[in-house]
Amino acid sequence: MTGSSEEKPSGPAGPEKIRLDKWLWQARFFxxxxxxxxxxxxxxxxxxxxxxxxxxxxxxGDVLTFTAGRRVRIVKLLACGTRRGPAPEAQALYEDMSPPVPEKQAASAPRFDGGGRPTKRDRRTLSELRARGLE
Structure with missing residues (x-):
């Protein structure tokens, strides 16, 4: 036996199994x-x-359910991956089965564009959101 180093079995798309935390990181959820x-x-x-x-x-083939931010994510693994690559490569690792975000939650933040000072109305809306803990 000369220099026998054990390698993880891998197919053309990468290893057959991977640690859960490593896959969540590679798929860019965290x-x-x-x-x-x-x-x-x-x-x-x-x-x-x-x-x-x-x-x-x-x-x-495994289905994961977890919270990321304020959303509950449901994803089906398509591949394990070999590295943390760019976003398009990461999105090819899973199929997103999460329910769509309701428009009410998506549009709850004020539409301040960041150009200049916010108006009094924008500041009131931000204050209300902070008081309710939604920001």
Missing amino acids: KSRALAAKAVNEGVRVNSTRTTKAARTIAP
Whole structure:
């Protein structure tokens, strides 16, 4: 045996299985792997079974349910991936099955364009949102 180094089995699209926190980071749902691990510790469902282990292995075909920001995301794994690449590459790793965001939530923020000072009306709207905890 000369220099036997064990390699992970991989197909043309990458490894067959991958850690849950690493995949969430590679698929660009979280900015860092530590944030992905924290989200897993708070609870992620893999094929409708709750897990809190960041080292849980997942494979293509698994369905994940987790919260990212204020949204509940439901995604089906299509591939494991090999690296954290650009957004189009990351979006090819999964199929998004999440319900669409209601227009009421999407349009709840004021439409201040950032050019110059906000008007008095814009400031009142921002204050109301902060008071309600929506910002």
